[in-house]
Amino acid sequence: QVQLQESGPGLVKPSGTLSLTCVVSGGSISSSYWWTWVRQPPGKGLEWIGEIYHSGSTNYNPSLKSRVTISVDKSKNHFSLKLTSVTAADTALFFCARADLAVTAPEYWGQGTLVTVSS
Amino acid sequence: DIQMTQSPSAMSASVGDRVTITCRASQGISNFLAWFQQKPGKAPKRLIYAVSSLQSGVPSRFSGSGSGTEFTLTISSLQPEDFATYYCLQHNSYPRTFGQGTKVEIK
Numbered sequence: 203q204v205q206l207q208e209s210g211p212g213l214v215k216p217s218g219t220l221s222l223t224c225v226v227s228g229g230s231i232s233s234s235y236w237w238t239w240v241r242q243p244p245g246k247g248l249e250w251i252g253e254i255y256h257s258g259s260t261n262y263n264p265s266l267k268s269r270v271t272i273s274v275d276k277s278k279n280h281f282s283l284k285l286t287s288v289t290a291a292d293t294a295l296f297f298c299a300r301a302d303l304a305v306t307a308p309e310y311w312g313q314g315t316l317v318t319v320s321s
Numbered sequence: 322d323i324q325m326t327q328s329p330s331a332m333s334a335s336v337g338d339r340v341t342i343t344c345r346a347s348q349g350i351s352n353f354l355a356w357f358q359q360k361p362g363k364a365p366k367r368l369i370y371a372v373s374s375l376q377s378g379v380p381s382r383f384s385g386s387g388s389g390t391e392f393t394l395t396i397s398s399l400q401p402e403d404f405a406t407y408y409c410l411q412h413n414s415y416p417r418t419f420g421q422g423t424k425v426e427i428k
Contacts, residue, residue, distance in 0.1 A: 248408055250417040263416040297364055306412040307355035311364035
């Protein structure tokens with residue numbers, strides 16, 4: 203059974219860079235899946251951030267595209283999210299997830315990690 | 322972007338009630354529609370994919386239907402563990418977009 207676990211700083215300063223990692227266990231990140239990031243501001247709904255395939259191919263939400271980078275590290279079996287120039291509006295619970303190529307709605311999710319943007 | 326509009330945004334229901342949640346897409350999304358359940362502080366859980374396919378392990382009281390731009394999630398007999406927020410997701414085109422959520426509360 204695949205498991206995903208997010209990690210990273212829980213507090214980031216305004217104008218700084220938010221960096222998160224999602225470690226994949228119970229499966230290889232080189233398998234045929236889209237590795238995905240989704241966020242949820244406190245008390246609000248879900249927002250799809252973007253996804254990466256093990257080849258490095260990415261798709262991003264245009265609303266964040268200028269600030270977001272998703273990368274994959276096959277040697278560590280993890281993928282990462284970087285979001286630059288953060289503001290308080292980026293405070294959210296961040297989830298990593300896995301979606302297969304046939305049904306691209308994420309099936310497996312990490313537990314989520316809260317990132318607060320504050321000075 | 323495809324806009325997904327869920328209704329209602331919140332509802333109160335009793336155990337045993339039949340519950341219906343609707344999701345409308347701003348344009349056709351074929352059958353690329355999934356439903357998720359989320360409880361406070363937890364990750365979303367996929368209930369339905371491809372409009373009407375039940376995720377393995379999900380009780381059969383959950384069902385999905387619809388086509389084109391209008392889709393429905395139905396809970397045939399609401400159970401205590403079903404009180405949660407439900408989201409639809411279109412994965413027909415980029416960016417993927419979620420509905421704003423429907424919170425099902427205890428009456």
